[in-house]
Amino acid sequence: MASVLQLSSVPPLAVGTLRRVYAHPREQDRLVKVIRPEVIERRWGRGAAWYKRFRRARQFIAVQREVEEYLANYARAGGPAPFVQRVFGFEQTDLGLGFVIEALHGADGAIAPSLGAIVRAGRYDSRVREAFERFARDFAASDIVIGDFSAENIVLAWDEEFGERFVLVDGLGSSTLIPLKALCRPANRWSKLRQLERVRRQLPVLADAWPTTSGRRPWWSPLRRRARVAARRAVG
Numbered sequence: 001m002a003s004v005l006q007l008s009s010v011p012p013l014a015v016g017t018l019r020r021v022y023a024h025p026r027e028q029d030r031l032v033k034v035i036r037p038e039v040i041e042r043r044w045g046r047g048a049a050w051y052k053r054f055r056r057a058r059q060f061i062a063v064q065r066e067v068e069e070y071l072a073n074y075a076r077a078g079g080p081a082p083f084v085q086r087v088f089g090f091e092q093t094d095l096g097l098g099f100v101i102e103a104l105h106g107a108d109g110a111i112a113p114s115l116g117a118i119v120r121a122g123r124y125d126s127r128v129r130e131a132f133e134r135f136a137r138d139f140a141a142s143d144i145v146i147g148d149f150s151a152e153n154i155v156l157a158w159d160e161e162f163g164e165r166f167v168l169v170d171g172l173g174s175s176t177l178i179p180l181k182a183l184c185r186p187a188n189r190w191s192k193l194r195q196l197e198r199v200r201r202q203l204p205v206l207a208d209a210w211p212t213t214s215g216r217r218p219w220w221s222p223l224r225r226r227a228r229v230a231a232r233r234a235v236g
């Protein structure tokens, strides 16, 4: 019998708004995502809106959409898209049902950083921008449907097969009641172009995030941003 993965005794590698991400205890090339218990209680617990409790998959609704979209894309394209994380399946863990997916790493062997983390660290240079634009082109040209595209949901990975590339790790699937984007290709493409543009517009703002002890932005932050935007315009 498959054993229950023990995750509670180790720190997560990353924490998102919905999930915690752990290294798989046995498989080096895999990660395990579990839903944060406090989020389950807040969103799907007793105080939650009735229609949320009505959803049969409850806290797994996002992963259900993600898996559905992964399968749909796999079937249509005849294989996995290189810009989407591979899915291995589900395993029991001591923190609830674990979603097991491919671990993406950077060229340095560390866990692949998100676009947001790269920008915050001041490492958004022309090479990263080119990788982002390559991703944007393939992503917009594909039939993939995405409900939640953001700078935190793509990571910059490196491996021998593909070299450096951005990979989607979250947000896949249609989040609306009527899946317009899945039904209408032009609507899907338009939506993706809009979401890409929204993230592009955020990039200089993200670069300005300044770690302070209070967690608040310092008063000079807008000035730095303005200076940076002006400097960028000046270099074209």
Ligand SMILES: Nc1ncnc2c1ncn2[C@@H]1O[C@H](COP(=O)(O)OP(=O)(O)O)[C@@H](O)[C@H]1O
Pocket (backbone or CB within 6 Å): 014, 015, 016, 017, 018, 019, 020, 021, 031, 033, 085, 101, 102, 103, 104, 105, 111, 112, 113, 114, 152, 153, 155, 169, 170
């Ligand atoms: N396959 C992966 N490889 C490397 N890092 C990942 C992977 N999946 C997620 N991450 C990291 O973990 C963070 C949270 O994961 P995510 O699936 O986005 O959780 P949430 O659903 O809570 O937003 C991501 O922003 C990313 O930095």
Ligand SMILES: [Mg+2]
Pocket (backbone or CB within 6 Å): 016, 017, 152, 153, 170, 171
């Ligand atoms: Mg996310």
